[in-house]
Amino acid sequence: MRLYVHQPDDLRVCLTADMIRRVGLRLRRRVLTTAAHAADHGWLSIARLDAGEPLPGALSVGNLTSGTSVGVAAWTSAGHEDAEPAAFRLALLRHRYREEASIGPEAVSGAAADLARWRDRMADWATGPSRPIHAAYAEETLEALCDDLDVPRALAVLDRLVDDEDVEPGSRLETVLQLDQILALELPAAIGTR
Missing domain, CATH: 3.40.50 (Rossmann fold)
Structure with a gap:
């Protein structure tokens, strides 16, 4: 490519x-x-x-x-200068690339809160045994990304996976780690803090 x-x-x-x-x-x-x-x-x-x-x-x-x-599409941004770069990246990724976007302090603070929650959950999962990647969630996120780069849909799948108690913690961890290789949101940042 x-x-x-x-x-x-x-x-x-x-x-x-x-x-x-x-x-x-x-x-x-x-x-x-x-x-x-x-x-x-x-x-x-x-x-x-x-x-x-x-x-x-x-x-x-x-x-x-x-x-x-x-x-x-065009975009504007204000009030993100002191934000964590990963939170700013997430705030940008929440908009389809073909749609106009305005990234304000609320969007960045919301993204930072979601990152903190996801990282906290990953830190908890990392204290237990690893499990295989959850194939259905992995396929669903990749399918969204291959569908005209629908990152917001992939992020919705990620959010649903994080809260899915029917999936073993070790499997959620490995699946999110794989997805973060694409999203680059530094989701494993809190691993090792427990």
Whole structure:
């Protein structure tokens, strides 16, 4: 898979390209990404972008007005400067990339609260034995991500899994760990604190 990022200074464009790259890697695809110019948004867990021309057959990622194959809608943000980067990332991911988004302090604080709850649950699960990944939940999240990158739907599945007491804690842990390889929300951050 080849990606080309048209606006490497636009965080949402870069986040969308990063999510496409991560889903591609999960599907065991080799992903090559170039950008209009080099950019480093590592603070938001986005892989560094290197400058380069679009590779043959590249999927172009850019804002809606750039005529790209993956058009990312406009977004605004205010009051997130002191937020944990993972909470800001989650607040952005809660919006479909094709829909306009406004990320305010309430959205970031809500995302931070959800991260704290998910991390707390994972820390509890990690004190018990590991179990195999829950196949149905793993498939449902990957299906959502492969459906035009429906991250909000995948996050809803994650939230449902966290609260599903019918699934063994060790299985929930392993399933969430696998999903976080795509979401990059640092969900295991509290493991080892119990």
